[in-house]
Amino acid sequence: MEVEAGRAERRFALLLFELSIICLWTLPRWCAATAQAGQGTPRTPTGRSVRKRSVVAAEVSHLDFASRQRWELAVTDVRDERGHRGFLDRGGFWRLMLVVLVYLAIYLGAGWVATKIAPDEVKADLLSSVGSVFFHLTFGLIVGAVVLVIFLSATGWWRDLFARQPIGGSRWMWIAVIIVATPVVLRLFGIDYSRYTSGVVALIFATGPLIGFVEEVLTRGIAVKMLRDAGHSEWVVAAVSSLLFAVLHSINLFAGAAPLVVAVTVFYAFGFGVCMYLSMRVSGFLLVAVVLHGLTDPTTILATGGLDDGLFRGCGRVTRPNRDDTGSRAKLLPESLVPHNRKIVEISIIKIGSH
Numbered sequence: 001m002e003v004e005a006g007r008a009e010r011r012f013a014l015l016l017f018e019l020s021i022i023c024l025w026t027l028p029r030w031c032a033a034t035a036q037a038g039q040g041t042p043r044t045p046t047g048r049s050v051r052k053r054s055v056v057a058a059e060v061s062h063l064d065f066a067s068r069q070r071w072e073l074a075v076t077d078v079r080d081e082r083g084h085r086g087f088l089d090r091g092g093f094w095r096l097m098l099v100v101l102v103y104l105a106i107y108l109g110a111g112w113v114a115t116k117i118a119p120d121e122v123k124a125d126l127l128s129s130v131g132s133v134f135f136h137l138t139f140g141l142i143v144g145a146v147v148l149v150i151f152l153s154a155t156g157w158w159r160d161l162f163a164r165q166p167i168g169g170s171r172w173m174w175i176a177v178i179i180v181a182t183p184v185v186l187r188l189f190g191i192d193y194s195r196y197t198s199g200v201v202a203l204i205f206a207t208g209p210l211i212g213f214v215e216e217v218l219t220r221g222i223a224v225k226m227l228r229d230a231g232h233s234e235w236v237v238a239a240v241s242s243l244l245f246a247v248l249h250s251i252n253l254f255a256g257a258a259p260l261v262v263a264v265t266v267f268y269a270f271g272f273g274v275c276m277y278l279s280m281r282v283s284g285f286l287l288v289a290v291v292l293h294g295l296t297d298p299t300t301i302l303a304t305g306g307l308d309d310g311l312f313r314g315c316g317r318v319t320r321p322n323r324d325d326t327g328s329r330a331k332l333l334p335e336s337l338v339p340h341n342r343k344i345v346e347i348s349i350i351k352i353g354s355h
Helices: 002-038 053-059 065-074 083-089 093-117 119-123 130-155 158-162 171-190 198-229 234-247 251-255 259-283 286-304 307-312
Strands: 317-319 349-351
Touching: 083 093, 083 130, 093 119, 093 130, 093 198, 093 234, 119 130, 130 158, 130 198, 158 198, 158 286, 171 259, 171 286, 198 234, 198 259, 198 286, 234 259, 251 259, 259 286
Parallel strands: none
Antiparallel strands: 317 349
């Protein structure tokens, strides 16, 4: 009896010792995970918010296997499924379309307000005066930028969009950066700045960062994030985000634009969107795409008199009628309704192969 009692006591003491070791090992980690969960969105060891287990694995891929395994066990998908943040955090194509449509409605409303505030400037050529540039281009961009800033602040997506991309790129993707950057450099030195007033040139270049911000945040930032959160592959993410960018450049068709003009614009926009996606992937940051885009549009506008002219020259000559001519010209909406107004283009005929 005494021997059995001694064995039972030794087993009990050994059990207590093992339990104490387990508690000392797991308690600090449990407390850290609990504290992060109490603060809202959990963070990975590199500081980025965690909303999907796949992102966790990508974030801690530099750690050893044991550490990564412990982290994935400690932190799982703890998104807040309540309210608008939970709804948007689930991502997906249709939620993305809802965001784009709401943004588009607000943006078009800003364009309508511009026509009421300064109708003469809106009717004038884009580069005719500082006021024309502002109400054709800058005003809508300011409204769009404010809307996107509010959206990112409400959803808490600033870090998700502007921190290093969770998925890297291959070296061949640098070709996209070269394709976009080379014409920008050539145009910077080839523009005839004497054609415009200094105020027009300054405002066009000052508006460039707004163009890059609103277009890239919407189509390469928000769109890419929501598609990834829904679990789509990167091929789908690249194709859909670029197609969305292109389709948003096709709305001129409903304002009487020639189908050929719209087709060329959409084709160019899709290719440019792919280049911006690849630039973001290979550099690791959305900001690189924002800067490239913000330099492309101003230099194109100043070099060609407008982005539309540069595109249309590829399929034929654009004949601009005199202002007194009220013939069969079509007055178009801004070339890109999302996310910024460019000039209202007046076109009579696209002559292909004739002068």
